[in-house]
Amino acid sequence: MSEPQTKAGDGAARLRGKLITLEGGEGAGKSTQIGHLLGRLGAAGIEAIATREPGGSEGAEILRKILLSGVVKPLGPAAEAILFAAARIDHIDNTIEPALRAGKWVVSDRFSDSTRAYQGGAGEIDPRVLNGLERVALGDLRPDLTLILDLPAEEGLRRAARRRAPGETLDRFEGEDLRFHESLRASFLAIAAADAGRCVVINASAPEAEVADAIWRVASERLIAAPAEQEYGA
Numbered sequence: 001m002s003e004p005q006t007k008a009g010d011g012a013a014r015l016r017g018k019l020i021t022l023e024g025g026e027g028a029g030k031s032t033q034i035g036h037l038l039g040r041l042g043a044a045g046i047e048a049i050a051t052r053e054p055g056g057s058e059g060a061e062i063l064r065k066i067l068l069s070g071v072v073k074p075l076g077p078a079a080e081a082i083l084f085a086a087a088r089i090d091h092i093d094n095t096i097e098p099a100l101r102a103g104k105w106v107v108s109d110r111f112s113d114s115t116r117a118y119q120g121g122a123g124e125i126d127p128r129v130l131n132g133l134e135r136v137a138l139g140d141l142r143p144d145l146t147l148i149l150d151l152p153a154e155e156g157l158r159r160a161a162r163r164r165a166p167g168e169t170l171d172r173f174e175g176e177d178l179r180f181h182e183s184l185r186a187s188f189l190a191i192a193a194a195d196a197g198r199c200v201v202i203n204a205s206a207p208e209a210e211v212a213d214a215i216w217r218v219a220s221e222r223l224i225a226a227p228a229e230q231e232y233g234a
């Protein structure tokens with residue numbers, strides 16, 4: 001759990017922000033829900049930023065283009081996982097950590113569980129390799145809350161196809177077959193079951209407003225209604 005920290009330089013004691021990550025397969029509606037969550041955090045007087053992976057910082061956005069173009073695919077899932085981790089280091093150093101230290105909350109569209117699910121579960125990398133990569137990329141950083149937006153793989157792929165512009169090509173992972181996306185779903189559910197203290201599964205098949213309410217209920221119960229964590233020095 002994160003410790004409250006003092007923002008260096010200005011002498012004012014500030015609470016460290018919280019890191020919330022949204023995870024799930026294709027077409028789960030993460031970006032729409034991040035919009036709702038940011039609105040509700042703002043209404044509760046909490047300053048928050050939205051970011052995404054791969055990407056979220058200048059260097060990581062360059063790696064995003066390379067990864068999603070598919071040119072790394074022939075090198076295998078381990079090479080892809082290493083590049084996702086490299087992008088994550090840049091994202092943490094230049095976007096996530098500075099915001100958390102300034103007391104802002106950070107809501108990230110995907111984070112390290114995506115590497116576990118896409119490259120680990122569905123891509124079948126040895127979990128020891130992923131543990132090592134996670135240690136290198138994250139250090140002691142862990143999300144305060146991870147929301148896993150869950151829906152059947154077929155439904156997610158249908159939604160992703162619907163939002164695609166005419167003529168737009170599939171990215172590296174959208175182009176995988178249904179079996180890949182089903183194993184992806186199973187991997188995310190296994191991650192949630194193994195780390196129930198951090199992860200909550202949200203039924204993403206429900207109507208948008210219901211999903212938004214469920215997310216807000218979990219976020220406010222777990223992160224806002226925790227007075228001992230809120231009091232600086234408590």
Ligand code: TYD
Nearest residue numbers: 025026053054084110111114115118173174
């Ligand atoms: P994006 O267009 O952001 O898709 P989505 O709307 O599904 O989040 O593309 C990100 C793709 O990269 C997505 O298919 C998941 C994949 N990915 C990994 O395979 N490993 C990772 O570590 C991350 C962060 C993403």
